[in-house]
Amino acid sequence: MIHIYICDDEDIARENIRRIIEKSILIEAYDMKIERSCGSPAELLAHLEKSAQRRNLYFLDVELNCQAFDGFQLGKKIRSLDPHGTIAYITSYKELAYKTFQYHVEAFDYIVKGDGQLHGSVVKCLASFTERMKSENTDTDQFYTLRTGDVIRHVPLREINFFETSSKPHFIVLHGEHQRIEFLGSLQDIEAELADQFMRIHRSYLIAMDKIEAIDLKHNQVTVGGEVCLLSKKEKSRLLARAKQL
Structure with missing residues (x-):
């Protein structure tokens, strides 16, 4: 099973993303569940440090209202705890995508909130991730x-x-x-x-x-x-x- 984490400090945006993901899981019968949806990097990391799931997928807001972490710094910390986790960034600023390379995060996707295509982009991200998982399960060890x-x-x-x-x-x-x-x-x-x-x-x-x-x-x-x-x-x-x- 894929365990999904969402971190966005905007309540409305976070709830919207959660609903899109839950609906996609239901419609497509994905072997996934939302493990944690939160507005604080500290809350996500605290939960992650207590868990050891095989495969996690993270949807992270870039512009987090947190002094200790922005989305890229959070992604770097997640990488240290979960080297095989998959990270998708969600932001209002498309031009920030280059920073994923600066922080060596290796993002799977970069989704823009305000372009009117958030729903389709999240759905496409889940579908692409599922296809990659199928390929990995065929080609690599368990x-x-x-x-x-x-x-x-x-x-x-x-x-x-x-x-x-x-x-x-x-x-x-x-x-x-x-x-x-x-x-x-x-x-x-x-x-x-x-x-x-x-x-x-x-x-x-x-x-x-x-x-x-x-x-x-x-x-x-x-x-x-x-x-x-x-x-x-x-x-x-x-x-x-x-x-x-x-």
């Missing part, structure tokens, strides 16, 4: 996105062997081919996101089905990526059924 401290990491699914609950409450350990990463999360949420490729075989283990090396039914264990994971008795039959489909 990733699992997580946050460790102030760093957002995108780990290719093909490099993940399994997830395990940590000895620290509310933390998960990702076991990869070449790394282990501990992060705040829950197996339930990860399972819901990765159900097609991973399976919960125990309250403490979520494993990659294509990384299974051995299933020991006698000792209730599964070897994944050279490591042993516990197998719940009630999940034996479901695991065997899924393993046969590989």
Whole structure:
């Protein structure tokens, strides 16, 4: 799912953009939702720092009434938190477009508010972004996105062997081919996101089905990526059924 953020300090303009996006999502059945619509860069960044969605799309006003940030400075900060996010700028001044290069923001689109074509431009932006996402999903690896401290990491699914609950409450350990990463999360949420490729075989283990090396039914264990994971008795039959489909 694509998570959309809107930041515009003009209430009427922000609400108009929100309505256009929501209507497009409904009509086109886009796999998107508006995660946050706000008038303050601080509010957007505070929310973003607590989240780790796989793919975000940002609609940012350039002329923000904020001493700390204008839209370009906000975009630069977003880039540090979400390197793979997509940014579309909305402004009343078309001639400011060159500043996206000055700040090295790499904007996906530059939409002008006052030219009478705001609705069509936003709709076109969503359609173009959707087409690009389809192309990326076809041509590139899939990733699992997580946050460790102030760093957002995108780990290719093909490099993940399994997830395990940590000895620290509310933390998960990702076991990869070449790394282990501990992060705040829950197996339930990860399972819901990765159900097609991973399976919960125990309250403490979520494993990659294509990384299974051995299933020991006698000792209730599964070897994944050279490591042993516990197998719940009630999940034996479901695991065997899924393993046969590989």
